[in-house]
Amino acid sequence: xxKAADLAEDTRDxxxxxxxxxxxxISCLKDLPARLDSIEGPVRAFDLSDVEHIDTIGxxxxxxxxRRLGSEIIGSNDDAERLIAAVGAVDEPVSIRPDKxxxxxxxxxxxxxxVYNSGSTLLGLLDFFGATLVASWSLIRQPSRFRVNAVVQxxxxxxxxxxxxxxxxxxxxxxxxxxxxxxQLRQFGMEMLTINLVGRLTFxxxxxxxxxxxxxxxxxxxxxxxxxxxxxxxxxDAMRTIGVSPMEALVMPRTLAVVVMMPLLxxxxxxxxxxxxxxxxxxxxxxxxxxxIQRLREVVPITDLWVGLLKAPVFGVIIALAGCFxxxxxxxxxxxxxxxxxAAVVQAIFLVIVLDxxxxxxxxxxxxx
Amino acid sequence: xxxxxxxRAEEQRIDEAVETxxxxxxxxGLRNSFGDQIIHDDLDLDVRKGEILGVVGGSGTxxxxxxxxxxxxQTPDAGEVHVFxxxxxxxxxxxxLAIRKRWGVLFQGGALFxxxxxxxxxxxxxxxxxxxxxxxLRDEIAxxxxxxxxxxxxxxxxxxxxxxxxxxxxxxxxxxxxxxPDLLFLDEPTAGLDPIGAAAFDDQTRKLQQTLxxxxxxxxxxxxxxxxICDRVAVLADKRVTAVGTIPELLxxxxxxxxxxxxxxxxxxxxxxxxxxxxxxxxxxxxxx
Numbered sequence: 001x002x003k004a005a006d007l008a009e010d011t012r013d014x015x016x017x018x019x020x021x022x023x024x025x026i027s028c029l030k031d032l033p034a035r036l037d038s039i040e041g042p043v044r045a046f047d048l049s050d051v052e053h054i055d056t057i058g059x060x061x062x063x064x065x066x067r068r069l070g071s072e073i074i075g076s077n078d079d080a081e082r083l084i085a086a087v088g089a090v091d092e093p094v095s096i097r098p099d100k101x102x103x104x105x106x107x108x109x110x111x112x113x114x115v116y117n118s119g120s121t122l123l124g125l126l127d128f129f130g131a132t133l134v135a136s137w138s139l140i141r142q143p144s145r146f147r148v149n150a151v152v153q154x155x156x157x158x159x160x161x162x163x164x165x166x167x168x169x170x171x172x173x174x175x176x177x178x179x180x181x182x183x184q185l186r187q188f189g190m191e192m193l194t195i196n197l198v199g200r201l202t203f204x205x206x207x208x209x210x211x212x213x214x215x216x217x218x219x220x221x222x223x224x225x226x227x228x229x230x231x232x233x234x235x236x237d238a239m240r241t242i243g244v245s246p247m248e249a250l251v252m253p254r255t256l257a258v259v260v261m262m263p264l265l266x267x268x269x270x271x272x273x274x275x276x277x278x279x280x281x282x283x284x285x286x287x288x289x290x291x292x293i294q295r296l297r298e299v300v301p302i303t304d305l306w307v308g309l310l311k312a313p314v315f316g317v318i319i320a321l322a323g324c325f326x327x328x329x330x331x332x333x334x335x336x337x338x339x340x341x342x343a344a345v346v347q348a349i350f351l352v353i354v355l356d357x358x359x360x361x362x363x364x365x366x367x368x369x
Numbered sequence: 370x371x372x373x374x375x376x377r378a379e380e381q382r383i384d385e386a387v388e389t390x391x392x393x394x395x396x397x398g399l400r401n402s403f404g405d406q407i408i409h410d411d412l413d414l415d416v417r418k419g420e421i422l423g424v425v426g427g428s429g430t431x432x433x434x435x436x437x438x439x440x441x442x443q444t445p446d447a448g449e450v451h452v453f454x455x456x457x458x459x460x461x462x463x464x465x466l467a468i469r470k471r472w473g474v475l476f477q478g479g480a481l482f483x484x485x486x487x488x489x490x491x492x493x494x495x496x497x498x499x500x501x502x503x504x505x506l507r508d509e510i511a512x513x514x515x516x517x518x519x520x521x522x523x524x525x526x527x528x529x530x531x532x533x534x535x536x537x538x539x540x541x542x543x544x545x546x547x548x549x550p551d552l553l554f555l556d557e558p559t560a561g562l563d564p565i566g567a568a569a570f571d572d573q574t575r576k577l578q579q580t581l582x583x584x585x586x587x588x589x590x591x592x593x594x595x596x597x598i599c600d601r602v603a604v605l606a607d608k609r610v611t612a613v614g615t616i617p618e619l620l621x622x623x624x625x626x627x628x629x630x631x632x633x634x635x636x637x638x639x640x641x642x643x644x645x646x647x648x649x650x651x652x653x654x655x656x657x658x
Binding site for chain 1 (some may be wrong): 381512516
């Protein structure tokens, strides 16, 4: 293997000379850099006359060692001379890694940044909510500017095409509640109470809540991605220059669509859950459907339905606002569309659950329990 | 023979091929199509070792597809592609590894890894192909590559999103050159750069090509690039390479597209600019004498 880079020591007139040989290229260097590093000075010169081939990495390796030991480079052919000159010309400190801040400072900085970010997001969201209110007020005063087609189109995307997945999900959740509930209640011999559990839980809480989570995942994320991409391709700027308000043309139809669709989807989800629960009761507990329905009418007060339906549009507003707000915040690059979309879904679900707990307290307080 | 020895033997064979070959890339009878649309049909092309070959052609004539076929990102329907005598068609990624180490590619947008800094981007090929290079030397190599491509020293720790278009291209070039390839593919390197930046990039390419003895396959729309740095130009039209040669040779052909390309208003402007700068250089030379 004559090609592998190698080195040999030589003494000439009492001076140490390192003779390099073979191929000084990245693929043949092998352990040569390490061996060169272990050489302790003083070395008079590096002799390259036996080098058959050299590339910039070989040239750099020789150059850095010669610089470290303060030695000369002799016997280089044209190639070697050119390459060593080329790498020598750009031999200056280059920062490779970002400067490291001390850990304490970094943690404090991150906490501060997180607090600032959440504060400014909350303010921004409020600001956006205000802008939406202003836009809706101007639409109420000038109903002719209302974009019926855009809204109806959103109805389909947000509502109709979600029917399948939301129906299936709710049906399965109904089954799960009934199954888990019946296992616990059987211990007291009160399996009939499974119907109370399914009925009240779905109408009051789970029907709307699960719908909200699904809509946030389906539509909230889509809004953020759509508006974010439009922001990137300067579509939204183009709209403004033509005198179309993005608030009216993009945000209002989407918000309205979600607000209208949420109660409908929530009601539909509750019914599907009830059917799922009823199905399990019929199959596993041998409660006939007629009994199930009769019992349901006795134990589920109508206020439970109102609780669910009143919450739904509020959740809708939150989902639409979070989606559109995050979409409109996109500024720089395609990567941001991804992070903003994630943020939209996380914020929407978080706010929906926070608000849901407030609603729970509120409705108990007004006596709807 | 152990796997490592086999690999070493393979690399030596390639080493020899790279040294002895006169033709760096040879494409024969290449055919590419997408659905019904035929992009290339019976396309032949040779790239000589040590030259800068400019590839031009109208939009949609498959310049990038040709490059992708050569570097194995696109499997052609038919035809042969040889790089330094090695067949590239239908070979798996890890089979042609030894030859893959011999080229660097600069994609149109730079294609830098967005989660890594510029320096880390340059280090990726070194780390991947030559794990025997220690971290300290690797950092130094990245540093001089960054400076060689004309990036400022403070660009190293920056992320691609913090760079301007021109700097992204230079960082992409630094990554393409990381392991000292013999063959460099550039896909529209000056697209989207201002004229000053584009001229500087051309200059840098030429300088690096001369210093490192590179063979460059350069796709471009930029007439100035063609005039200033390309040794030969290949014209893609009618689904094949209709003509290859120096610009005067191409001008002598009577292919309508070539005539329109070089003799259109932009073509004439570029010619005039080159003649002006030559005259200026001559003038200075005379003055000194």
